[in-house]
Amino acid sequence: MIHSVLDFCLRQRLLIVLLSVALLGYGWYSAQQVPIDAIPNVGENQVIVLTEWAGRSPKDVEDQITYPLSIALQAVPGSKSVRGKSMFGFSFVQVTFDDDVDFYWARSRVAEQLTTVNGSxxxxxxxxxxxDATALGQIFYYVLEPPKDMDLAELRSKQDFFIKYALQxxxxxAEVASIGGYVKQYQIEVDPDELRYHNIPLSKVIDSVKASNIDVGAKTVETGGMEFIVRGKGFIGADKTEQETIEQINSTVITVSKGVPIRISDVAQVQTGPAFRRGALDFNGHESVGGVVVMRYGENPRKVIERVQSKIDSLETELGGIKIHGVYDRSVLIDETVSTxxxxxxxxxIITIAVMVLFLLHIRASIIIAITLPMAVLMSFIAMKTFGVDANIMSLAGIAIAIGTMVDMGIIILENIYGSLSDWEANGSAGGPQQRLTVxxxxxxxxxxxxxTAVSTTIISFLPVFFLTGRDHRLFAPLAWTKTFALVSSLIVAVIVLPMLxxxxxxxxxxxRWGQLAAGAGLGCLTAALCWFVWGDHIAEGSSLTLYAATVFAAxxxxxLGWWVTCEKIRSMDENPTSRFVRFLYAGRLRLALRxxxxxxxxxxxxxxxxxxxxFGLPTVLRPVEKVVSLLGADLNQVPGYVDAKHVFTGLKSDDWIALDEGSWFYMPSLYPAASFSQAMEILQAQDTLIKGIPEVENVLGKIGRVESALDPAPAAMVETYVMLKPRAEWREGITARQIWDEINKV
Known part of the structure; x- marks a missing residue:
């Protein structure tokens, strides 16, 4: 069968070339379409239910909201567990599903079940x-930089009623969650003495304000053959200024006593003020207003961030001097992951080309590997798109790890073909072109x-990874999938495309000879022109060469290169000094090993x-030996130098997560659970000011409490600080990341 496949590929080279070009094009398209993120989504398949009950204690929220919801949601089909959390004014219920349950099907089942519990x-x-987002959906953090005459309340209003909706x-x-500043509200401060004097309960004041803030419809009237809609306008603040709205509320009638109306202004004072808040934002030691962009489930983070930034650029001209400053941008880490x-x-x-040229003295042979390797990688992206495997640091690591094996397959087949062709040409090229195809x-x-066989063994060795469960499966399965895709793709390319090449x-x-010189001159002119007109700016930035010197070197x-490619011949490996030297070294080592x-x-x-x-550590490995020796009446630990020797290797440290260098740190000091909001804010601002004073720190973004999102159940005393570092080129000479971290802890 292998002979038949090879015969077809060698004789139908035009078809194979066209298929290869089509695969390259579709592979490039797939690489652009596969969602790319920095790390795999290891979060559970869960749906969160958020319920607000303003001003209520966690105990009341637990008894009247969290518990009934948790009981009702246990009946959702496919659910694995239901966990509830009660906070001051909020209830969070997390319904976790099996990994094979569709995300949106789970949401629809939870929404359906909620309709049965609303009455209780x-x-x-x-x-x-x-x-509809995951725990890794927070992809972009920003703060608003206001003009000098704008306060935090007005800035928050711009965020809530303009910027938020535009970015959503x-x-x-999926969501833009606001945080920081003050939410402006109309506040009615009731005087209890006045209520007692007029014998009015507080509930009646509340009901009168509610009743005054409503529009009513009065059907239609007909006159002169025309129909007009009648509408009773009653919304407070409609088409009014802030002061006029306050006067509207003040003039609201609560009741009538002895023919005299008692208004809000008689029993209370109306003013505007900040709403009660459980979250705040600090930027470089100054309180600020910002937002968090949450990506929808299954979207491509890089493309979403690009669209968000494009929207921000178009918005800033309409914000009256407000600047949207991006603080945390996931695309930076994504780009670094892809660049890896x-x-x-x-x-x-490059290494493969150099090795092939060194061992075969044939540039065109190295070009074959230079074509097949990227082709196999792009075919891996086709498989990733087909099977729904996202690109992240683990899945891309699978391709990077497999590159060595992918190259080896091509080199093995290529060198065997090269050696056979060199022997055939050395014997006079008997049989002509047909015999060449046979060779x-x-x-x-x-x-x-x-x-x-070698590739199959490698693929089978990764089968245990596919049988992992839970977070381990979500973390390591992408690596196993992409390594398998890469090896299978490289095998297909090596069997079908490489012989044709x-x-x-x-x-x-x-x-x-004149053709060789002409080819060299033509390629020299082409590289010189490219260097002068295309690569000039890059050369000036990346090297100390002048443009003239670089152009001469390129020419x-x-x-x-052109002369070498057009005059090279297939030579026996015995004629190559590098191959002879390697064989000499190997033969000597082999004789020594056999002797x-x-x-x-x-x-x-x-x-x-x-x-x-x-x-595992030498003390662990040598422990059985020590026990056997102790049975003989000796103690190895008494031997001089033995204890020091076995502690040279104490074992590798293990961790259940991967370490990433994002160029930023997440700093999270702990406060007492009962710490007040104002105390936490004071500590946050002092901390951020001191951290910003470290020369290597570019920006500090601090948050206490929660953003207005169901994905953030943080209590008010929780401090979260994002420390963004400057590029390493701007650090003080000799300072390390560990020293900077120690300085932050000293703060």
Missing amino acids: LPEGVVPTLAP SVDGV LTEALIHET IRDSAAEVIPAVI CRIFLRSSQIP VAGFL YKLLMLSLPAVIIVLGAGAW
Whole structure:
């Protein structure tokens, strides 16, 4: 079967080339469409129900809201657990589902179940679902920088009634949660003595204000053949200024006593003021107003952030001097994650080209690997898009880890074909072009079964990862999937595409000398023109070369490359000094190993012991040996130097999470649970001011309490601080990240 496949691929090279180009195009498209995030979503598949009951204690919220909701939501089909949390004025209920339950199906079932419990909740209390986002949905934090004459209350109004709704309209945004500043409200401060004097209960004052703040409809009237809609206007503040609205409330009639109306102004004072708040924001030591952009489930974070930033750019001209300053942007970490794979791919390709040129002295052979490696990577993205595997640091790490094996498969088949062609040409190229195809086919078929076996073994070794459960499965499964995709893709490319490329590129040059010189001159002129007109700015930024010197260097390099490619021939590896030197070294080591077998076998044993000691710790590995020796009446710990030697390797530290260098830190000091809001705010501002004074710190964003989102159940005494660092080039000389962290802790 392998011979038949190779025959078809070698003879139908136009079809294979067209299919390869189509795969490259679709692979590039898939790479742009696959959602890219920094880390995999390891959160549980859950739906959060938020219920507000303003001013009520956690005990009341627990008894009358959280408990009834928790009992009712246990009947939701597919639910695994129901957890409730009661806070001052809020209830959070989390319904967790199995991982195989569809996210939106779970939300619809929870919403359906909520309709059965509304009647048992206190009057006016309505439970709502959290936005359709995950715990990793908070992708963009921003603060508002106001003009000098704007206070925090007006700034918060701009955030709540203009900026928030504008950003929520962006495709892919589930919610924009506001925090900081003061929510302006009309406050009625009732005088209890006046209520007692007029014999009016407080509830009647509340009812009268509610009754005065309503529009009514009065059907229609007809006159002159026309129909007019009658509307009774009663909304407080409609088309009124703030002072006129206060006067409206003051003139509201509560009751009539002896023919005299008693108004709000008779028993209370009306004013505007800040609403009760359980969250605040600080930026570099100054209280501020900001928001958190929450991404919708399943969206591409990078594209959503791009759309949000585009919307912000279009908004700022309409904000009257307010600037929207992005503080935390997930796309920075995403770009660094993608650049890791890109750099690994570029470096691996360059190294492979250098190795192939060094060992084969044939540039066109290295071009084959340079084509097949990116092609296999793009095919991996096609598989990721097809199977719904998102791109993140774990899944991209799977591709990066597999790159070495992917290159090896191509090199093994390529070198075998190259060696067979060199022998065939050395024997006079008998049989002509048809025999050349046979040589390529037979030499490829000779090693392909071994390559398939090696790849299959590697793929099977990752099967246990797919049987993990819970968070471990969500964390490591993307790596196993993408490594499998990459290996299978590289195997397909090595079997189908690589032999066809060998037919095109692996041949001894028959071009006359004048053609070789012309090709070198043409490529030299092309590289010189590119260097002068296209690469000039990049060269000036990235090197100390002048543009003229770089152009001359590019012209010479282009000439040599063009001349070399057009005159190179397929030579036997025995003619290559590098190959002869490597074989000489290997032959000497092999003779030594065969002569001193016991010594050579002891080296792997020592490596196994030291490796196990480095992993688990030498004290743990040597403990059975110490017990056996102690049975013989000896104590190894009494041997001079033994204790120090075994503590050279104490074992690797383990962690259940991956460490990422985002260029920012999350600092979270603890306060007493009963700490007051004003005390927490005072501590936060003092802390942020001191941290901002560290030269390496660019910005400090501090938060106490919760943003107005069901995804943030933080209590008012919880302090969260985001410390954004400057680029390392701007740090003080000799200072390390650990020293900066120690300075923050000293604060």
